[in-house]
Amino acid sequence: xxxxxxxxxxxxxxGGELAMxxxxxxxxxxxxxxxxxxxxxxxxxxxxxxxxxxxxxxxxCSWNEEERRRRRRRRRISQDTKMETIPNCEVCTKPSAExxxxxxxxxxxxxxxxxxxxxxxxxxxxxxxxxxxLFWLACEDLKQEINKSAVEEKARxxxxxxxxxLSPKEVSLDARVREVINRKIQDPTPHVFEDAQLQxxxxxxxxxxxxFLSSSIYKSLIHGGSRTSSES
Numbered sequence: 001x002x003x004x005x006x007x008x009x010x011x012x013x014x015g016g017e018l019a020m021x022x023x024x025x026x027x028x029x030x031x032x033x034x035x036x037x038x039x040x041x042x043x044x045x046x047x048x049x050x051x052x053x054x055x056x057x058x059x060x061c062s063w064n065e066e067e068r069r070r071r072r073r074r075r076r077i078s079q080d081t082k083m084e085t086i087p088n089c090e091v092c093t094k095p096s097a098e099x100x101x102x103x104x105x106x107x108x109x110x111x112x113x114x115x116x117x118x119x120x121x122x123x124x125x126x127x128x129x130x131x132x133x134l135f136w137l138a139c140e141d142l143k144q145e146i147n148k149s150a151v152e153e154k155a156r157x158x159x160x161x162x163x164x165x166l167s168p169k170e171v172s173l174d175a176r177v178r179e180v181i182n183r184k185i186q187d188p189t190p191h192v193f194e195d196a197q198l199q200x201x202x203x204x205x206x207x208x209x210x211x212f213l214s215s216s217i218y219k220s221l222i223h224g225g226s227r228t229s230s231e232s
Contacts, residue, residue, distance in 0.1 A: 090114040107205045131169040135162040139197040143190045155188035
């Protein structure tokens with residue numbers, strides 16, 4: 001069977017923007033990785049979460065608030081500029097009705113399927129959080145790299161695109177994970193973002209996946225697959 005590019009139905013809710021903003025004061029600069037190059041990050045304030053006695057005791061609450069704040073600022077900027085066309089999707093075959101049905105059984109099954117990732121990514125785009133999938137995919141690609149110079153270059157690019165607070169595509173990570181990255185990025189390995197990748201995977205699983213299953217994008221696939229099965 002010849003592979004085709006399948007992205008699933010295109011939602012009417014398109015666009016949205018990524019922008020700078022948020023409720024923290026922080027600066028970050030990455031000058032490179034390895035060989036005497038360095039990166040500095042400073043945190044000027046750490047706001048406690050109102051729902052707990054200690055910020056670190058309720059990181060999930062802080063995490064959700066941070067994610068909501070990011071989405072709000074992306075919606076604000078979307079009024080002025082259109083989001084770039086969706087980058088290249090993964091090449092895959094069109095999913096069968098059975099494959100589509102299995103995606104509702106577990107998030108792992110969805111993420112292991114290239115077509116499932118493409119469709120879930122399209123849904124994330126409507127929620128202004130596509131960068132979560134892009135970061136996860138970039139980490140998967142980095143883990144396959146064995147050339148040291150290529151690892152350093154890809155790690156630097158991932159940091160600038162998804163970790164740096166100066167990036168409009170910054171993903172939502174807690175302070176502990178950021179500290180680990182800032183320490184490891186000086187001499188990166190293919191697994192330098194492993195903790196961050198797991199945290200973003202967990203975020204997509206618990207936050208976006210339930211809404212995806214209730215979305216018109218997924219429901220249209222289920223109904224379309226059911227009609228195809230009955231006709232055959």
